[in-house]
Amino acid sequence: MSSETCVYGDDADIKSYADCVIGASTTSHNEDLDDMYILFMVSTNILEIKSPAKAWQKFFLEYVRANGKSTHRFNLFFLIYQTALIFFMQAGFATLCAGSVRAKNVQNVLLKNFIDSCCAALGFYFLGYGFAFGDGSTFIGWKSGLAYQGIEVREYAKFFIQLGFAANADTIIAGTVAERCHLVAYISYAIYFTCFVYPIIARSVWNSEYGFLADVHGVGVHDFAGSGVVHMAGGATALVAATILGPRKGRFFDHEGKPFDIPVSLPPSSVPLQVMGTFILWVGWYGFNPGSTQRASDGGSSIGAYCAVTATLSAATGCITAMFLKYILAKRRNPKKECYDLNYAMNGALSGLVGITAGCAVFEPALSIVVGFISGIVYCSASSLIKKLKIDDVVDAIPVHFFSGIWGVLSVGLFSSGNRLEILNPDSPGPSGLFYGGGGVRLACQIYFILFIVGWVLLTMIPFFLLLKHAGILRIDDLKERVGTDLAYHGGAAYNLEKPDQAQIDALNQRRKNAKDKRHQVTFNEENGATLSPQ
8 A cells, every 4th residue: 555545634543543654665665664664754754744743743643652673763863863962062062162262272172072072982982871870879870881791771871971961061161271281281181070070979869769969858859951960060171171271371360471461362262163063053952951850751841942032042041141241331431332242242142042941941931031030140250250360261261161050050959940840740749949949958959969060079189280380291392382382283274375486476466457558557648647558
């Protein structure tokens, strides 16, 4: 039977229609046709009818849910797809960093963004994943990568998505320490962070069986997609690294070490790359937040869609808030100057995304706008603060990830909706946020988490970076920094800016001059005045 002969109408049984299409599909292919392929065959046919949304919902409720094998495979596909979006954020970080640094350092920062993904994959496979999710104590677990043989397929999917989160946390520091951090030091950091520092933070909250903060006060910390686990951890590490590493030459101090009255702006190499990187990160967040449901069935797809909406609203509000707040502040300092700062717009959007990440599933839509608004203010304030402290952050990752991450974790304790908590976790929703009448228990749990992240990062990363500094491998020397890391370490610049031969330029200019003289030659006649003499 051809699938075109299958009829679907408002009064028809959706399951009969599905059986008809599947029968046609298996006839034209083979008996062992994969369930996922059948799913897409049926959905494609359904999308051609007049009421696709209603039909699609009916199909899932009446057909897919009845087939556990199909549901399981669909969930695995969902996890892999969402993780691909999360991993694609690495391209966003790389593009943003490449546009933010000066042209003489583009290759170097791209290599660091690329190689930290590789370090994260290996480090998290061999040690990090086991420390975070293996059996063990409340502090640390163990499950070597070599022990993955024979485990369930879903465990691989879980490893993959958790690797995506770890790699994102790992790469936050790349832009902060750009243009002056030694590659050897950066690789050492990437391995250490994903093998040990990050996994302990992830275990404390995301390991529901062993995490010591997962059930604190009988409520537990709520960090749905990682405002704290990912962004605060990476941002706090960036703050430690930038402080110990010191600023770029000529940023806050002159060649004699005297501070400038106003920090010197070191212009980016490509604003278009900065914007493109920001957009890629924004798109990647639609894997980051919705993907944290880790399933498409049993309401997971609805929760994921909701997370996408709250993330969008928060990002949009953060962008507008940061841009106009910067405009107002600049206007107060200089009433004659108008400046709509693109960097503040981009980083405001990213701050809104970071701020909403912890509570994207438990905030009402209107509250996600409030979260984005405050995220924009937090970003502007934190960016000004680190400049006053003379902490050099090339991409403003510290304000975006650390400070907005703190706000994101706190906001869950303030704005969590009891209704949304019950939808997310019907069996044990826990108390709502402070402003929803839930008291201060959830807020206290969130504060404990913030203190733990800050304390753990300071305890582990300060000695690490000081050791690298003492060994003389943390920072490149002054001459190489001034020349540029691309020429010093990578054999040349990222952009081909080779000029043509000067003699050829002179010849071209002379030819143009001669042609112009011929067209506009003027002959002066004493009696008749100036006249054009055609050639």
